Amino acid sequence: MRDADPRTLDRARRGDPTAFEQLVREYQADVYRFAWHLTRDRELAADVTQDAFLRAFRFLDGFRGDRKFGSWLFSITRNCAMDSLRARRFPLVRDGDHEVEGAVSDATSHAVLDEALRSISHEHRETFLLVEVFGLSYQEAADVLAVATGTVKSRMFRARQALCAAIAEDESVSGDAAEGSGHGRRR
Amino acid sequence: MNCDRAQLALSARMDGEYVGGRRGIDVDSHVEGCAVCLAFLEGSARVRTAVRIRPADPVPDLVDHIVASLEQSPPLERAATIAPRHGAPLRRAMPVAAALVAGAVIGSVIVGGPFRGRDHEAISAQAVAQGVRAASPDLDSFQGTYEIVERGLSPDVPERRLQMRVAFLPPQRFRLEVDDRTAYPSAAWTPTDITYVEDMPATYRSGPTGCPSGLPADACPTTRATVMTTSPYSPAAPLPADLVVPLRTIGSARGIRVLGREQAGDREVVHVEATFDRAAPMFPFLRLGGTWRPFFGGDRVELLLDAESWLPVRITVFPADGMRRRDWELRFGLPVEEPNTAILDVRATSIEAGEPDPSLFEIPGWEGEILDIASLAERLGYRPVTPTFTGSLELATTLAPPEGVGAPRSLLVYTDGLDYLRVGERPGRLAGRAFGPVGPDATRVTLPGGGVAYLEPAADGLGRRLAILGNDTSLFLETNLPLKGLLAIAGSMPVRGLPAVSP
Numbered sequence: 191m192r193d194a195d196p197r198t199l200d201r202a203r204r205g206d207p208t209a210f211e212q213l214v215r216e217y218q219a220d221v222y223r224f225a226w227h228l229t230r231d232r233e234l235a236a237d238v239t240q241d242a243f244l245r246a247f248r249f250l251d252g253f254r255g256d257r258k259f260g261s262w263l264f265s266i267t268r269n270c271a272m273d274s275l276r277a278r279r280f281p282l283v284r285d286g287d288h289e290v291e292g293a294v295s296d297a298t299s300h301a302v303l304d305e306a307l308r309s310i311s312h313e314h315r316e317t318f319l320l321v322e323v324f325g326l327s328y329q330e331a332a333d334v335l336a337v338a339t340g341t342v343k344s345r346m347f348r349a350r351q352a353l354c355a356a357i358a359e360d361e362s363v364s365g366d367a368a369e370g371s372g373h374g375r376r377r
Numbered sequence: 378m379n380c381d382r383a384q385l386a387l388s389a390r391m392d393g394e395y396v397g398g399r400r401g402i403d404v405d406s407h408v409e410g411c412a413v414c415l416a417f418l419e420g421s422a423r424v425r426t427a428v429r430i431r432p433a434d435p436v437p438d439l440v441d442h443i444v445a446s447l448e449q450s451p452p453l454e455r456a457a458t459i460a461p462r463h464g465a466p467l468r469r470a471m472p473v474a475a476a477l478v479a480g481a482v483i484g485s486v487i488v489g490g491p492f493r494g495r496d497h498e499a500i501s502a503q504a505v506a507q508g509v510r511a512a513s514p515d516l517d518s519f520q521g522t523y524e525i526v527e528r529g530l531s532p533d534v535p536e537r538r539l540q541m542r543v544a545f546l547p548p549q550r551f552r553l554e555v556d557d558r559t560a561y562p563s564a565a566w567t568p569t570d571i572t573y574v575e576d577m578p579a580t581y582r583s584g585p586t587g588c589p590s591g592l593p594a595d596a597c598p599t600t601r602a603t604v605m606t607t608s609p610y611s612p613a614a615p616l617p618a619d620l621v622v623p624l625r626t627i628g629s630a631r632g633i634r635v636l637g638r639e640q641a642g643d644r645e646v647v648h649v650e651a652t653f654d655r656a657a658p659m660f661p662f663l664r665l666g667g668t669w670r671p672f673f674g675g676d677r678v679e680l681l682l683d684a685e686s687w688l689p690v691r692i693t694v695f696p697a698d699g700m701r702r703r704d705w706e707l708r709f710g711l712p713v714e715e716p717n718t719a720i721l722d723v724r725a726t727s728i729e730a731g732e733p734d735p736s737l738f739e740i741p742g743w744e745g746e747i748l749d750i751a752s753l754a755e756r757l758g759y760r761p762v763t764p765t766f767t768g769s770l771e772l773a774t775t776l777a778p779p780e781g782v783g784a785p786r787s788l789l790v791y792t793d794g795l796d797y798l799r800v801g802e803r804p805g806r807l808a809g810r811a812f813g814p815v816g817p818d819a820t821r822v823t824l825p826g827g828g829v830a831y832l833e834p835a836a837d838g839l840g841r842r843l844a845i846l847g848n849d850t851s852l853f854l855e856t857n858l859p860l861k862g863l864l865a866i867a868g869s870m871p872v873r874g875l876p877a878v879s880p
């Protein structure tokens with residue numbers, strides 16, 4: 191994950207609204223996507239994004255600069271997402287859950303992958319997203335999740351195992367169905 | 378070495394962690410002879426590919442919402458000052474007349490600026506956005522001619538050549554004409570000849586109907602009806618404006634990439650890159666009827682702006698690269714298009730000195746009436762509310778739009794060059810926060826001077842919008858000004874905005 195320009199950060203810390211707007215422009219897409227992956231609800235993700243930036247702005251003085259700004263912002267986003275889900279009484283996705291209650295399904299998404307992602311545990315999914323989708327290093331992901339890097343490493347391995355198994359199972363089911371109906375599978 | 382340990386190491390290695398030395402050798406030798414671990418490796422690689430090539434989920438533009446919320450949070454309130462962009466009574470410190478613009482660009486435009494392989498001098502996206510924004514109110518008039526080359530419409534018509542003329546005269550008068558000069562293979566093809574006129578508040582369009590989506594152009598009926606439409610009031614932003622000054626495309630630095638300054642002929646130009654979706658306002662002619670090839674949202678648009686006047690002098694579209702583009706080509710039955718071959722090239726060939734003839738902007742058959750504000754007040758039975766501060770914008774038009782549910786009863790349009798502000802009003806207290814172009818999801822903001830308003834960012838052909846819901850009247854403001862300018866003007870409205878009540 192890229193890091194924010196230290197001069198922009200410094201100006202934002204001193205209360206320069208243009209600098210903070212620049213940070214919002216740079217990070218809003220990633221923050222929104224992460225929030226959406228955590229909540230599976232577009233409206234909630236937009237609220238979480240807004241809350242995350244507001245909190246980041248309020249606590250910017252407390253950002254020590256010993257980690258990347260993006261990782262710090264992701265930690266805040268994660269906390270905001272948890273708070274929002276709790277406030278709305280949406281259960282967090284746990285093992286075996288296939289949907290977040292009240293979530294908006296995304297009809298255009300890559301269905302198999304999405305289904306597989308939903309089928310893995312919440313801890314494995316958020317770790318996988320941070321590392322594989324958002325490109326964080328193990329150390330950065332560990333900072334966001336407040337866990338040890340070894341935990342990130344083992345969660346990534348378990349997430350991959352589970353995703354491989356889920357996709358293989360889907361292919362095997364689709365293959366059987368296609369064989370049974372006499373039609374090849376479209377890709 | 379067991380499978381779990383090997384796969385843990387393989388997974389870490391995929392993520393850039395170092396797995397070497399004795400352990401690395403052990404892992405590699407285990408995997409070589411282990412079908413389960415090989416399947417894990419292959420499956421993980423497939424998952425990675427699937428994750429990385431999947432279409433990006435759409436991300437709403439939340440910047441305006443967030444910045445508006447921030448401006449109300451205590452730390453920013455202390456630091457920020459909402460200042461109008463223009464000094465109030467000062468008008469045009471640096472007037473730019475059409476003749477000057479013409480002199481600035483005409484020499485190099487006709488030569489045609491080569492695009493690639495030249496030295497770039499760095500310039501920030503923000504500096505370009507500021508330059509474009511500053512040019513918008515300073516433009517007195519404009520008329521230019523462009524050559525359009527389109528490639529890939531159909532195997533029978535691999536290349537088309539069209540000429541386009543664009544004219545602008547304040548306040549908010551535009552004319553765009555396309556003259557199709559293509560030699561078609563048969564009379565079954567209808568040339569894409571288009572005329573579009575906008576003379577606020579009315580618009581007029583004449584041209585052939587487009588071919589239904591998915592059909593090749595020569596599959597359409599031989600004779601297609603010519604469509605003529607005259608609209609009494611359009612809420613959309615002026616359609617051809619970005620061809621004159623690309624305010625909607627480049628007025629914000631978001632989503633544009635500035636490659637730098639470069640020399641084109643004897644002129645300096647600024648080279649900008651954006652996606653087709655981002656640069657869509659640069660291609661108003663594609664939305665005015667006729668037949669055009671399809672474009673992929675991620676296609677690369679290269680834009681050359683004259684470094685002095687910020688006029689777009691060349692706009693070229695290149696196919697994007699990658700799997701999503703290939704899927705899209707399959708869907709449209711297109712051949713694979715090379716990323717380095719332009720599929721649309723719009724090049725300014727002349728910018729003419731002098732003001733365009735005002736008769737060019739007459740709308741055929743339009744008999745609408747534009748009233749002064751006193752006559753409008755008499756007709757409506759109330760005097761429309763006006764802002765006490767408008768920067769350099771001046772009242773250009775007042776009108777009473779046709780009655781409709783949720784429509785404003787009066788509309789005032791302020792302009793300065795290409796900058797505009799529309800103020801719509803409907804007497805009475807509205808339920809909910811939606812009014813005119815402001816939707817129910819608008820964000821609540823506090824106005825300078827007190828009161829609340831509901832803000833929506835620019836999108837869908839509309840500028841930034843703000844609804845102020847007063848006790849006995851409701852207002853909306855829609856503009857292409859920056860957020861701070863909009864808030865400064867809104868803060869000067871003599872109506873105190875109240876929180877929305879549930880519909």
